[in-house]
Amino acid sequence: MKLKKVFAITLSACLSASMVAGCSTGSSSSASGGAKVIKIGAFEPTTGENGGGGLQELLGMRYANKTHPTVKIGGEEYKVELVEVDNKSDKTEAVNAAQKLVSEKVSVVLGSYGSGVSIAAGQIFADAKIPAIGASCTNPQVTQGNDFYFRVCFLDPFQGTVMANYANDHGAKTAAVITQLGDDYSSGLGSFFKTAFSGLGGNIVSEEQFQTNQTDFKAILTNIKAQNPDIIFAPSSITTAPLIIKQARELGITATIAAGDTWENSTIIENAGTSAEGVVLSTFFDEAEPANEEAASFISGFKAYLKENKQDEIIPAVSALGYDSYLCAIKAIETAGSADGSAIRDALKGVSIDGVTGSISFDENGDAKKDMAFIKTIENGKFKFLTTTTVK
Structure with a gap:
């Protein structure tokens, strides 16, 4: 997505210094027409070895953005803009993609499909004080020692x-x-x-x-x-x-x-x-066994969404997890009452939602408290x- 003009002057400096300076702090802005905007990053592979799975996860996030396009911060309504980057299923490219999200001033990041790329990008998000919420990255190292990484899947x-x-x-x-x-x-x-x-x-x-x-x-x-x-x-x-x-x-x-x-x-x-x-x-999920009303609504709506986008109508578990990661993000933003990454991180620690894949809350490591497969x-x-x- 194109960078907004209001950031054009500061972004060139942020690209090189965002890891050590304050340029990467999540922020909100006004889109044309006066609507307030908050950015959520989608950090996923859409090419490379894991491109197929990454796209499925991304589709869940896109659908969540369609069904929950706004979030309230301090009583005001903000449009949620999903900023997508392709980490190309590669650890080196993952670093570049993460840095792009930092330069885009996202307030929170979702993803990635693939633990290796999530681990590779983790310190970048932590240094920039941008919380990340993994959907299906199951390796324990994703969240270990990283106070800014959470996830909605089991390990x-x-x-x-x-x-x-x-x-x-x-x-x-x-x-x-x-x-x-x-x-x-x-x-x-x-x-x-x-x-x-x-x-x-x-x-x-x-x-x-x-x-x-x-x-x-x-x-x-x-x-x-x-x-x-x-x-x-x-x-x-x-x-x-x-x-x-x-x-x-x-x-x-x-x-x-x-x-x-x-x-x-x-x-x-x-x-x-x-x-x-x-x-x-x-x-992580089976469409024949909806966990709650949110899951039942998701199943019918997402099938129609998949059909519209010429995708197989069988719902992949990673799509459901992508959707849940987005729900956790907007719940944390509303709880924090802020677009600031550190405030959202603090709010995530206490977030609890009834998601498509079941009830989700986080332990002291940022891992979802799940005990069923x-x-x-x-x-x-x-x-x-x-x-x-x-x-x-």
Whole structure:
């Protein structure tokens, strides 16, 4: 989006000094016609390896902005302007995208899909005193030591344990783990699954890693086949997932293939075809099980919105989380009664909402207090709800 003329003089200085000076403090302004405006940043990948998932998350934020286009600050109504940047699924580009949001003087940031880019940008937001609310970035490091980062999803230690419990409950005694080298989400979730599964008495018979942009997995899958595991846990991107799934089945591997929340994406089914049948995953939301009235309203309205935008009408969990992150942002802005980032950060600590994915409030680390995950499988070319799971 174009920078407003009123900021033209100061922005050139802020671009280079915003991390150390006060230029990045969130502010409000008047749009043409006199309407007051507050900016919320959408920090998401819309290109690169995670572009598909990032767009789904962004669609939830855009829809939230459509249904909640204004916020009241001190009794006055402000228009919420969603400022979108593409972090390109890349840690270096994430820094550039974060700096752009700082220069745009956003008051709060939403995102990102992908823990690695969220971690990379975290210190920039903290230095600029702009609170960020992650939607689906599940790695614990996103919020650790960062008083300005919050999130509305559950964490990978929980998700890894949930999937280990599921594997154990369904008779799996041996497991293979496949993770992406250098990817915080993949390596973190794989590690948490391994620890939890071993703790339940399971045996990890193979641990394999692959490089970013790798497309041939037959060598590591051949190693896994020789170990004949009951389950393969392979948390990875939606780009990599169908390749792993198809090549595993082509090699005659019959083990259950499982992963985390990133695999709840229809493109995996489209690209893996019948090989995707029986895949199991954990996720944050199921449209067949609305948590409350807000969820029921979201489901019907968002389906219509997806249709208008020529998108698949199956609601991804990350879209619901994107919507909830926006709700938390406007609730915090209203509670703070200010566009100032530090004031909004302080307000977020006490925010409590009934969101689409359930009740949301934050603990001392800025993490959502959540204790339930949805387990789904792929059956007849569709995601099918199996059960909800909690970890005590």
